[in-house]
Amino acid sequence: MANRKVTSRKQNASLESVVGTVTYGVWVDMLKRLVPAGRTHRLAPIVAGMLQYATERASQRSRGAPREGSVASALLSATEHEDDSAHAGHLAAIVEHLFRDAGVKSIRADRRGERYSLVDAAIEEFLRWDSMPWG
Secondary structure, three states: OHHHHHHHHHHHOOOHHHHOHHHHHHHHHHHHHHOOOOOHHHHHHHHHHHHHHHHHHHHHHHOOOOOOOOHHHHHHHHHHOOOOHHHHHHHHHHHHHHHHHHOOOOEEEOOOOOEEEHHHHHHHHHHOOOOOOOO
């Protein structure tokens, strides 16, 4: 029985638990095709949009009271505490899981050879989703 709980937690560490198998499958396929040759400034908003959609679904499905430690809880907490790095860390694990499922790398190097994370760029976009310079 202890093994079932571990398996259940692993499944819940995925956005699939919030958006469903079909949507998650489309996202995985998108990343497989787009990430290898994609530009970070174009990919980060796409992944941020996935997180935004998942947050909306999480809010609807949990009616504002998600189970503690769940993906839904991580998404909703991150939007409430935009400046809290602990919430961003939990999101990073969730997005890394998505990239692993797609079989693509999230770490890149710029022209100078400095490494950076596509996951971090996507989370930044997600956390600043409603921050418009003109608003």
